[in-house]
Amino acid sequence: MNAEISTPADELAQRLSATPRGARLARRLAGQQLDAWGFPYGGDVNDAVQHVVAELAANAVTHGRVPGRDFELRLLLFLPDATLRIEVSDARDDRLPAPAAPGEDEGEGGRGLRLVHAFSRAWGVAGRDVGKTVWAELPLKEADMTEQRIGTSDPKPC
Ligand SMILES: Nc1ncnc2c1ncn2[C@@H]1O[C@H](COP(=O)(O)OP(=O)(O)OP(=O)(O)O)[C@@H](O)[C@H]1O
Ligand SMILES: [Mg+2]
Incomplete structure (x- = not known):
């Protein structure tokens, strides 16, 4: 599925320290970036991505x-594919x-990936030279976009 989707309209890539602080920063960066891309704080898309x-x-x-190794966050915006x-x-x-x-493990842990699954159109794991990438693809709804983003994503014919 991923190989076929179009070139990203925009992209963020950030290496972060593999610490709780780095993880919190990843969430904050994602919220900021989505807001800058026209998916404002408080909207469904921004919340889901965070x-x-x-x-x-x-x-x-x-x-x-x-x-001693960092982790990396990448966000890729595919507007034609929403x-x-x-x-x-x-x-x-x-x-x-x-x-x-x-039903398994209702007490401690095991909740995170179920939440990822619930918010995502698809998710999975890909190998890389060192380590792995866990990816998730979320649907974008026009209703969640600012006017500015709608104008950019849906050009009218001249
Ligand atoms: N990046 C990862 N690398 C290696 N193993 C992972 C990774 N992400 C998840 N796992 C494995 O998958 C399991 C399930 O992950 P999940 O996020 O659902 O639950 P959790 O992290 O154990 O608890 P929590 O509910 O706090 O997220 C983990 O316990 C771990 O064994
Ligand atoms: Mg988890």
Whole structure:
């Protein structure tokens, strides 16, 4: 699916320390970037992206952490496909994300990837030279865009 989608209209890539502070920063950056792209704070898209980034970043700095190595956040905006792709890469390739089955592990943990699944059109894991990338693609709704973004994404014929 991902290979076929169009060239991103915009992109953010940021390396961050694999710490709780780095994970919090990832969420904050995502909220700021979505707002700058025309998906304002308080809107469904901005909220959903912040939730997904927070969960993937938390996983990267706990389960995917290799001491001394950063993790990376990438956001890719595909306007013709009405899709926002989130990529969180960490340095560890000996453990993979494994969502808890429904009903399993209701007490401690196992909630993060279920939340990612609920917000996403699709999500998955891709290998890389060092470590892995956990990605999620979220639908964008015009109703969540500012007037400025709607004007950019839906050009009228001259
Ligand atoms: N980036 C990652 N690298 C390695 N393993 C991962 C990664 N992300 C998730 N996992 C594995 O998948 C499991 C499920 O992740 P999930 O985020 O759903 O729950 P959790 O992190 O254990 O708890 P929480 O509800 O606090 O998110 C984790 O316990 C871990 O074993
Ligand atoms: Mg988690």
